[in-house]
Amino acid sequence: MVTQTQRSPVAAGGHDPRWMDVASRVMSAQAAWHRLELRGMERVPRGAALLVGNHNGGANPVDGLFLIEWYRSRGMTDPVYVLAHEFFFKHLRLTPLLSRLGVIRANPTEAARVLRAGAKVLVFPGGDADSLRPWSARRELRFEGRQGYARLAMESGAPIIPVVTAGAHESFVVLRQGQGFARAVGVTKWLRFRSFPVTLAFPWGLCVGPAAYLPYVPLPTKVTVEFGKAIESTAHPDAASLSGAVESAMSERLRALYAERRWPVVG
Structure with a gap:
């Protein structure tokens, strides 16, 4: 359970412990349904970092299941803020709920504010182009040339942590x-x-x-989430170079994780 003393250091749009506790209980059941397996979380350093994930499952929030174990082991002293599409705030008017869960609008200003405060940001650069890719492309990464996340990392100096999820796109x-x-x-x-x-x-x-x-x-597909080694944004001359390195590393690991699976859904 998340307590008041574990509140996020980011003042605006922080995590509400009561809502986080409810979400954790709900998502724990889903994690069990998907036989969630986490690898490499110990590689993620404390402090500011940009977690970059592949997006899966359409309306199934399966890509965020790893956050259950994250908060169990690290508490709210090392929070993760999730960037979400403007549609959920502007058209569905879910701001009051999402803000209590640490979900913020996907814009550079908001993300930069969080990183400057020493917290983490989780971004899915592919958006719906990635989360709604065809079944035949489930082993692929589809960022479609988007480099905004790379520019954000370079401007803030934050490292990028690849978060690769396999199996989640077999939930439908x-x-x-x-x-x-x-x-x-x-x-x-x-x-x-x-x-x-x-x-x-x-x-x-x-x-x-x-x-x-x-x-x-969702179908009871086995889901594996792997945290990759940190990619230092300052080691690259421009966003194109950095995003290319990130996509290459993530694509390689995604293919490797799928190669371990013998059957769709079963794993």
Whole structure:
């Protein structure tokens, strides 16, 4: 349980211990459902760092399950702030809830503020392009050339910690991503989503477009999360070089983790 004395050092948008405790109980059940396995958390240094993860599972918050063990072992003295799409704040109006859970808007100003305060930021550069990639591409990383996270790391001087998750994208099936259709109907322009997917998910069955963003009951796929070695942002001349190094390292580990799996879902 998170106590008041363990409050985050970041004043604005901090973690509410009561809400964090509720979230931890709910997510613990999901972690058991997914037979969550964590590797390499001891590699993550204390203090400011940018955790960069691959994104999976669409509306299934499976990529954040590692935070349960994080707070059990480190408490709120080493908090992680999760960057989330503007859609959840502006259109769904979830700010009061998300702010209590340490979830903040995905913009450079907010992220830089957290890093300057000595805390950690978790970012998924691929966004929905990554989390709604087709089933056939589940072993791939799809950041689509985004380098904003690399610029943020270089400007703040914070190291990048790769967080590679395998198996999570087998919690449902993406038949088609529909990026071309998303552009054609204006979803990309107006909502900043790059996907208009067709998925199979329980209990909805076949889902198209907005229906694919509904919460669903995930398949009991085994999920493995691996923390990589720190990549020093100051060791690279520009964002392109840094992002290239990060993507290369993460892609290699993602392929290796999937190579360990004998069967989809089963692991």
